[in-house]
Amino acid sequence: MAKKSKKSQLTYKDSGVDIEANAQWVRRIGSLMKSTYGPRVISRQNAFAGMFRLDFDEQLFRRNYRQPVLVGCADGVGTKVLLAAEMGDFSTVGIDLVAMNVNDLITCGAEPLFFLDYLGVNAIKPDGMVAIMEGIAAGCKSANCSLLGGETAELPAVYEPGVIELAGFSVGVVELPRAVEPDRVTPGDVIIGLPSSGIHSNGYSLVRKVIKSKRLKLTSEYDDLGETLGEAVLRPTRIYVNAVQSLLRGYKRKRVVSAMAHITGGGLGENIERVLPKDCSATIQTKKWTPPPIFAFLRKQGVSKQEMFKVFNMGIGYVLIVRKTFADGVTRRLKRAGESPTIVGKITKGNGRAKLT
DSSP states (O other): OOOOOGGGOOOTGGGTOOHHHHHHHHHHHHHHHHTTOOTTEEOOTTOSSOEEOSSBOOGGGOBOOSSEEEEEEEEEOTTHHHHHHHHTOOTTHHHHHHHHHHHHHGGGTOEEEEEEEEEEESSOOHHHHHHHHHHHHHHHHHTTOEEEEEEEEEOTTTSOTTOEEEEEEEEEEEEGGGOOOGGGOOTTOEEEEEEOSSSTTSOHHHHHHHHHHTTOOTTOEETTTTEEHHHHHHOOOOOOHHHHHHHHHHOSSOOOEEEEEEOOTTHHHHHHHTTOOTTEEEEEOGGGSOOOHHHHHHHHTTOOHHHHHHHSOTTEEEEEEEOGGGHHHHHHHHHHTTOOOEEEEEEEESSSOEEEO
16 A cells, blocks of 8 residues: 655644744743742743742731632623724733723722733734733733733634634632622712723724724824824723722721722613612712713714713723712822822612713
């Protein structure tokens, strides 16, 4: 029987997956990961999983817990990554990926510990992908958490050329007695809003619909924006970890924060309702702040005001519900932490709904 020719033998690379390119990619991002490590990461060369110390006894970095509860989150950046691909600019979506997770994590008072990422691609092309990883590393540093590991999946049968899917996973910890539980919300509490940088990472299917239907150009500068449309829509999600953690650490005994909400898909109304007891309502005064110009720009393209508030954060990216007697003190602490807090509403007796006036 004749032997098969080497030319007729199929390889993994023939199917669209390049093992060597993946190995080079892993080596290339190693330094980015290590740049986020703190003393609690146990570094292991070529390990299959990352290790992170919960308690750490060295005096300089001492962290010991009495009743630790682990907190986990998973999220992505949605179709914002498609606009990044169209612009050829992936420098911000990595920050978005971290922000969407850690901002959720801290709503229960948790401290972010580490982050994991998933990149799904048609083919590994390091140039654009490195920018994503640089953004993820920058986001992790901003949130004081370690990029402990991740997965890059080269799946030519699943993803079209040029398409990148992003997902992230964050793990944090909170002392059980210090966990922020929404059932503490009571009538008379004050609602404090922290400003967003823009659209953040929700509502981009609508944004893309507007751009396509109105034939707008991402590279064009519009007077209403004072910058290109691409710059406005790719501005990264703000990370609120340092300000919120600084505030919570400032009140070691008193529990002045009743609840917190990350304002994502569904806007202010839906996300605030998630932390309201059934016998409380929230009233939000929308004239208390001025949204970034991108929202007026989208409104001008034909999106109704009601739809805008239903889909977007409208300039408030994070909300804290606090006891009225501590509202001034909380505001001062947030300002010292670099935030620009605004009292945007109050809690009243009601039916678990949020009303925007």
